[in-house]
Amino acid sequence: EAQVTQNPRYLITVTGKKLTVTCSQNMNHEYMSWYRQDPGLGLRQIYYSMNVEVTDKGDVPEGYKVSRKEKRNFPLILESPSPNQTSLYFCASSAQQGSNTEAFFGQGTRLTVV
C-alpha cells in the first residue's frame, strides 16, 4: 500500500529540547516536503527536497532543519523548539513529474511545545 508514514503522531516537549519527527514514503518519490497547519492559516510549506541531498527552504523555514540522506526518508528537526512551533505537521511526497502529480500526505504529527 502506498503511504507516507510519520512518527510520532503526538508529541509534547519542553522549550529547547531537540526533537526529530520522522517521515518515510514507500513510493520511490523524488519530491518530499514538510508543512505546518495552523488555524486560519491553512498549510504552509516549511522545507522541501527535490531528491537525495537536495533540500531548500519553503515559506516558513525558521527554527527547522531537514535532511535527505536516503530517498525514502525526510526527517524534520527542531534544534531548539519554542512554543510558537506548536502546530500540526504534515509530511508529503510526490513524483517529480510536474504539475499533475498527486501529493500523498502522512497522517500528521501534533506537536505541543511548553
Place this chain on the structure above:
Amino acid sequence: GNSVTQMEGPVTLSEEAFLTINCTYTATGYPSLFWYVQYPGEGLQLLLKATKADDKGSNKGFEATYRKETTSFHLEKGSVQVSDSAVYFCALRKGGGNKLTFGTGTQLKVEL
C-alpha cells in the same frame, strides 16, 4: 506571489443539502488546481483536480470546474452526507513545480 482564498467556515448543512465551497486563486500563468479533504484525525487526501481552463474535476459526487475568467475553482456536491463532514482545502500548483499553495481550509459539518 501565488495565493488561494477560500470561504470561511464552519459550514453546517443538513444531510442531502446542496454544498458549495468557494475558492478563488491568484497566480501567474496556468496553475493546476486541487481540492484536498481532511477527515478528523487524518492527513490530507486528494479529492479532485483540474489542470487546465474549463476542466471539470469530479470524485465521490463532488465537482469543481476550473474557471480562468473568474480565477475560481468552487467545490460543489448535490447532496451531502454525514460522512462528508471534514475540512476541505483548495490548493494550486504552478506548472512544472511540485509546491502546493493552500487556502485556509473550510470545515464542513453535516447533520442528520
